[in-house]
Amino acid sequence: MTLLDRDVRAIRPTAPPPPPRRIRPRLDAGDRDVLTLYLFTRVALLLTAYCTAWLFPRDPEAHRPGTFAAVVGQWDWSHYLHIARDGYFPDDPAARPAEWDNREAFFPGFPVLLRALQPLVRDWTATGLLVSLVAGAVACVALGRVARLDLPGLAEGRRTVLLLLVSPCAVFLAVGYTESLFLAFALPAWLAARRHDWRLAALLTAGATTVRVSGLFLAAALVVHFALTARARGELRRLPWLALPALPPVLYSGYLYAHTGDVMAWKHAQERGWYRAFHTPWDAWGTTWDAAFGHGYTTPYALMWQAELVAMAVGLVTVALLVRARRWPEAVYVALSLWALGTSYWYMSVPRATLLWWPLWTGLAAWTARGPRRSAGWLCLSVPLSVVLAVTFFSGRWAG
Incomplete structure (x- = not known):
């Protein structure tokens, strides 16, 4: 993926007049178009799940498909379910797994909402599914509005959202995972920051940090944006609000310390369960490369490692283009995400993380808008991969 100089200049900040402070509470024509796209793609994923259940049952000799809950409730969903149903440290012996599942690695925002x-x-x-459905709708409307700020015009909002909704890992926006809920906080928070409503931005970012540690990367981007755009003494008084997003992780760490005596129990659970101990970036790249092409893993896993490498390369190009365009807050956000994911034993869940990089999707929208061939070419690449990853996930195979 590359952007030409004209595309970069199109999204470069040019000292606009002070933006309005209020976020539009009502849906306009662009928002309604975005929601229409969103509903169509939800139906498409539902159809994909239905067909997968019939075509790829767990038992090849089955005469009945698996239950809908089994098809959509794969992998990390079981962790969120166990936390929501039984808590992090269940008192009931029947609720304790025979082998501990490192559930402390998952932040509490999504499970708490499930429980409520x-x-x-x-x-x-x-x-x-309901949480992801509603949160995804909020996130798509907000993404459309972000795109219309960066790339003026209703069509660019639609284009950006479409690119996200048919992206290779889009299935994770529809199932019981945290990506939709995180974006439902993060994108409105970014909109609020663009309008200099720092209190609202901080509150929404605090919501994001209850869901994923990536919320802290967004908080760092807000601080950079504040430093670059704060214009008056009155705005400087809002600076303490930007410390608020750190409160949920601090409280969660305190809760874990009270139960385990380890203030970083969530990080150590990630290290035990997913090999997220620190390694140099070149070691992580080398280990992932060996997993992808060294023939030590079965072909489905090797293909997923290949996807990890591609996603990391896309992220690095995205950061380089953001730096070139002097979009420092977004560059900090994506770069911190890459650093967290790229300094483990190997890459894991980098393709899923691309869903959270809204500058990637606005940049792609700017690039594909320059000609129908670009748009058609990208869709012909992305849509099949999206279907393949959805079938992979719904059939119970590892999909990143």
Whole structure:
């Protein structure tokens, strides 16, 4: 992926007049178009899940498909379910796994919301899907508005959201994972920061840090944006608000310390369960390369390691282009994400992380807008990969 100089100049800040402080509470025509796209793609993923259940059952001799809950409730969903249902440290011996599952690695925002809503919905899987459905709608509307700030015009908002919704890992926005909920906090927070509503930006970013540690990367981007754009003494008084996003991780660390005596228990759980101990970036690249091409893993896993390498390369190019365009806050946000993911034993979940890099999708929208061939070429590449990754996930195979 590359952007030409004209595209870079198109998204470079040019000292605009002071932006309005209020975020539009009502849906305009662009928002409605975005939501229409969103609903169409939800139906497409539902159809993909249905077909996968019939075509790729766990038992090749099965005459009935797996349950819908089993098809959509794969991998990390079980961790969120166990936390929401039983807590991090269950007292009931029956709720304790025979082998500890390192559930402390997962931040509490999503499980707490599941626990709060489950009595109303009555089904855990349906609750997770409902949270992702509503949060994804909020995130897409916010992304469309971000794109219209960077790339003026309703069509660019639609284009950016479409590129996200048909991206290779888009399935994770629809299932019981945290990506949609995180974006539902992070993108409105960024919109608020662009309008210099620092209190709202800090509150929303604090919501993001309850969901994923990536919220701290967003908080760092807000600090950079504040330093670059704060214009008056009145705005400088808002600076302490930007410390608020650190509060949820501090409280969570305190909770874990009270139960384990380890203030960094969440980080150490990641190291035990997912090999996220610190390694140099070149060691992480080399280990992932060996896993992808060294024939030590079965072909489905090797293909996923290859996807990790591609996603890391895309992230590095994205950061380079953001630096070139002098979009320092967004560059800090993506760079911190890459540093966290690229300094482990090997790369893991980098393709999923691309969903959270909104500058990537606005940049791609600027690039594909320059001609129908670019747009068609990108969609012909992205849509099949999106279907393949969705089928991979719904059939119970590792999908990043």
